[in-house]
Amino acid sequence: MCNESSRPYTRLFRFLAVGGLAIMVFGGSMLFVDEKAEAQSQAAGTAQNAVGSLLIVRKDGIQETLRGKGAVSLYEFDVLKTEPGNQAEILLDGAVQVYLNEGTEVMVLSRWEKHRPLIRILRVKKGELLVKIAEGPKPLEVETPVASARVKQTEFDIKVQEDGETTLRVLEGVVEFGTAFGTCPIRTGTVSYGVRGKKCTKPKEEDYAAALDWAKELARK
Incomplete structure (x- = not known):
């Protein structure tokens, strides 16, 4: 027994x-x-479409290029680049739609904390992104040389100049936008600017529909 x-x-x-x-x-x-x-070895998303081409530089230096529609897997530490005249569309974690305007360079990162959802991070060196979180709250952060934006469920556009100056336009929802000198909520229909060495500007209303026509055209392709 x-x-x-x-x-x-x-x-x-x-x-x-x-x-x-x-x-x-x-x-x-x-x-x-x-x-x-x-978690880092798992795909962070996919590159779905490129007008012209999207250059993907992997962590090990290997390069891959997407032209037209496709499904190229993206991973943490990938650097995405669009040259002048080129644009691209990617999907992160099955819920975060990101449109890259021409002349954009962004790295895909994440922050892992015990007992908390993985936070995806987009580190923008230059260029412009339009981001839309469509399927429920999804933690996301966007970092630029002078500012950062934290969101869960919203739609916004962020543009980074060569000197790091950052423009945030919120189309829907609320974005926590700030610099090293403070953070403030930016709400639907307003714009704020972040520059080196200063607080972000107070949000103000602005008709910026025409400035985002590029993203509307890209979404239709």
Whole structure:
């Protein structure tokens, strides 16, 4: 007769989380899995369309180019570039639609915190993005050389000049927009500017529909 202490442990499974490290115990052996590294190896989204071409530079320096419609997987640390006259459309995490205007350079990053949803980050060096979060709240941050924007469910346009000056236009929802000198909520139908060494400007109403015609045209292609 077999007692509890002598039963084989081949079916025993235990899971322990220590920081960002998952420890899975199978019987007497342990398998260590770095959850953060595993998350980084998973696709962050897909490049879906390019007018002209979209250049994708991987973490290891390998380059890939999308021309026209397609489904090129994107990963953390990928750098996306559109040359003058080129535009592109990507989808992050199945819910965040991002349109890249010409002359844009952006890196895909993320922040992983224990017991919290993964936060996707777009680090814009230059150029313009129109971002739309359509399927429920989805944490997203956009970083520029002088400012940052934090959102969950909204639609906005962010434009970065060569000197880092950043223009934020909110089409729908609320965006927490700020510089190193403070943050303020920017609401639907308003625009704010972020420059180096100053607070972002107070939001003001502006008819910027014509300025976003490029994104409307791209969405129809």
